[in-house]
Amino acid sequence: MKSKKLVYIPILLIYMVACSSNEPREGETADIPAESHEKALNALTMAEKDEGWELLFDGESTQGWHNYLEEGITGWKVEGGILYTEGGNGDIVTDKEFENFEFKLDWKIQDQGNSGVFYYVREAPKYLRIHHTGPEYQIIDDDNYPQKLMDNQKTGAISDLKAGSAIPSKVPGVWNHTRILAHDGHVEHWFNGDKVAEAEMDSSEWKELVANSKFAAFEYGKVLKGNIGLQDHGNPVAFRNIKIRVL
Template sequence: MMKFTKLVVPALSLVLCLFVSPSVAQTEFLPGMAWQEPPVVDPGATYEAPPSDAVVLFDGKDLSAWENGENWPVKDGVAYSGKNYLTSKQTFGDCQLHLEWSAPVPVEGEGQGRGNSGVFLMGRYEVQILDNYENPTYPEGQAGSVYKQTPPMVNAMRKPGEWNTYDIFWTCPRFNASSQLVEPAYVTVVHNGVLLLNHFALRGDTPWHRPPQYVDIGPKGPIALQDHGNPVRFRNIWVRELSPPVGEPREPLLWDHGSDEKKPLRALVE
């Protein structure tokens, strides 16, 4: 039966193609949106390089793009976790965030006391940074988790002292005019090229001491890095603000390339 099917199906497909009407073969479906040409973005010479439309928050030179940057040391192109939170001066809505971080060496502590930091979207929603290389902790508090809400799908940690890469894709929560939640925040996290979270819907902010909750703080917020008393290192931090494709609704059309005539799709069923 399998051998027969392999022979018959390609032959049948060929016969059907031969009997397709030339006019049908030249007819193209045009969907119900007239899209603008997407803007051109130079992706950069390497995977880590900022694309041409990125906002560079740290390029190894200084922390002038951040509040409290004077309290986080910068040495040899690397920023070290210092005193209190590091908060971007610029705010962002829907965005793509890239950052690289390294757990401290020599290794000290265990569990939550080892290489602990965090990156906060809109200053409120934490993706955990923690040295989880052969260092277990509670699942919703390990590296790549949405803190106190969900663990990552896998542990993709590199050894302490080696560099980890986070690529985070963030969709802000939506509120109505009365500041009531309409749509939750969503986050996708890629750690060292490995997908950890896939469009996870957050239940609110990410505190340690109470359940999560949503508060309308407006359409944008800062990026923040946490000081948790461990000298976690950071480099190459950039953000791309995301905008959906632009288009105008229109009636779906059928375009006959033979006659160059465009007809509404409804004409096919009338």
């Protein structure tokens, strides 16, 4: 455990310096939405309020979240308006369940990082991991991950199920933007403003994809209501501007 901290803490110090400012860094302006730079972090614009958006992260606390299958949160931290984990602290899920929704957040990983956003997670002791039930929006270092990745394991994919479009990911160390639309079984994954994957969860195609995946033995993707989860895959990852709009 001590050696792990010696590796992660200096990196996270760099994280927090970069995260503490709303100003864009060099090379960060291409695809990141303007709101990440020009509007207050973890706040709703008047337009978002009118559209029914709500914050799932207040920028100051972990209120509204808990470790999967536990009460409260341990290990995850909030600093400078950023929700982050150094790795090894377990996945977290929302206290609330959601059915039809539009969801968005900003995220940042480091070199060789791996994380993800889950939805329709069914939280029960018989489901030991959030990926046993909830589909995942993959977040990963496509180019430098230490294992060879299949297309359905790259950023924006419905993880291990359906590949996303071949859109180059931004390098680790800069903010990226994720949007997930889920409505009556239709799901869309958006990455830095582009739709990269979609599926119908009640379709024969979906059932075939699940049957031929590592999720075949689980009750995976069988319900259209559940918690939203953020993954701690053992690597540092940071999140901000976590928002949802119930449809």
